[in-house]
Amino acid sequence: MIRKILAVLAGYAIFVISSLLLFKLSGQKPHADASMFFKLLTLLYGTCFAALSGYVLGLIAKTSNLNLNYVLAIIIAGFATFSLFSTSGSHWTQLLAIFIFAPTSILAGKLYLNKNINNQL
Numbered sequence: 307m308i309r310k311i312l313a314v315l316a317g318y319a320i321f322v323i324s325s326l327l328l329f330k331l332s333g334q335k336p337h338a339d340a341s342m343f344f345k346l347l348t349l350l351y352g353t354c355f356a357a358l359s360g361y362v363l364g365l366i367a368k369t370s371n372l373n374l375n376y377v378l379a380i381i382i383a384g385f386a387t388f389s390l391f392s393t394s395g396s397h398w399t400q401l402l403a404i405f406i407f408a409p410t411s412i413l414a415g416k417l418y419l420n421k422n423i424n425n426q427l
Contacts, residue, residue, distance in 0.1 A: 364419065
């Protein structure tokens with residue numbers, strides 16, 4: 307049980323810390339409008355780290371289903387939804403998190419499971 311909790315926390319930490327670093331190092335405010343280039347960069351960057359978070363969750367938890375990946379996706383989308391309704395300004399980052407990054411963390415868990423199944427054959 308502790309391993310599963312730590313797996314979800316590690317997955318979420320990967321996602322959040324990478325997001326914080328992107329905005330801190332770029333100087334872009336997450337709730338401000340951004341150029342199309344930066345939005346596309348964020349889409350690619352966030353998708354990669356969302357996938358990494360879902361895959362690392364699988365590595366740590368060593369589960370045989372996607373239940374924890376669904377938990378991680380709900381946490382990512384939940385905090386983004388809370389932020390969407392509680393902040394002002396542009397909401398493009400929250401929408402990316404809800405509709406792209408959260409589902410990507412599930413797909414990465416599926417990739418992890420498929421890799422393990424293929425390794426056992």
